[in-house]
Amino acid sequence: MKTPDLSDHRTRRRFITAVGAAVAVLVLAGVGVYGLLAGPPSQGNDDSATPGPMVTAPSDPVPTTTPRLPVVRTSDDPQSFARNVATALFEWDTASGFMPLDYTSVILDVGDPTGQEQVGLASDIAAYLPSRDAWLELRQYATAQHLTIDTTYIPDAWATAEEQAQPGQLADGTVAVTIEGTRHRTGLWSDEQVTSEHTVAFTVFVVCAPTYDTCHLLRLSQLDNPLR
Template sequence: MKTNPASWSRGRLIAVIAAGFVLLLLVGVGVYGLITGPRQTNDPSPDPTPTVTAPGESEPSTSGPPRVIPSHDPDAFARNVVEALFAWDTGSGLMPLDYSAAILEVGDPSGTEQAGLASDIAAYLPSREAWIELRQYATTQHLVIDDSFVPEAWDQAVEQAQPGQLPPGATAVTIEGTRHREGVWNGEPVTSEHSVSFTVFLACPPPAPQFRTGLCHVLRLSQLDNPLR
């Protein structure tokens, strides 16, 4: 029996757009770093990756990645962080590292959790190779948040933490939502949806110069689909 090439190609596109979902489930952080401390690693940091324009695509857009809106409110800030984290466009001319930088800008001002946060963010974004593949189909992504709450397990974590182990104003917000990806094949839209859940660890300390006048900052992200409950 012969296979229709158009049908096969369309099926391949859907598989490519959804492939990141499976990869993100397999590649996770595993530890949160806040209670157990920063992770130790001997792996060198990756070199910065230049922006690459795939053959045949239009010139890159001059717009940058989504910025995290500052807030003093933990729940509002957590939502702002994840909306920026999940909102990307492969046709923007940017690369995953550009989107990572936008989140790191609102990271731990002390620098203690920055290395761990960078690793966490990388697990949520496509690899450079996957990004270039997705760019061929003008793939974009965004997150629709269904619920956000402070998990009960966080209270237990705070009780077990040693004095001074958690930064001032530390808390956790678990996010539940639906991740949407859209692409284009032969002028026709192709979409994919996937339910996700995870926890954002953040701190909203009292006003002080070293704490950015009380604004919240993100500390770490849990493994995707392995949130605190």
């Protein structure tokens, strides 16, 4: 039996690290309630992100199943809806043939119908997804991701935010839900599956009844910088 080459192990270790960190650089700064308390977001939207590892492969992997985009299930319960958003937000597959903007559209579809937070929400989502360049690199290894949720709760800081809000700044039924869980990634290296896991925490801002019959997404906090 051939003994594995040491350099191959080192290369594989660097690949696993890259898979776990491809979206570590975020394009937003600050947390809190974002535009919810500060008014409509500015029109600037920085979609820049650090590209993925510069590694080449012979060809892109071929999907073994019919590609599909995730779906955000509707709900009139804030915590249930926030969990549905989080599940869809973290569910992507670079081998599906879709691009980051396709996954972004899935989340934007459940945004506030008024469109007031739409520009800011698009920037929020972009910070959770790999950049286009990183996506193309990760596609060579059929990198996919999903989220397991451990806990959801309405943070104590939200009560303070509501107290500080001026009349009319927050629509009735607006609430923050903090989610804690584990991000899972899988990929292929030399026809062998590799995995990585990373704990994550973030806050989802939603608006539900009585403003709307079903909940809608307003904004997302910075990843790993949630309201507590």
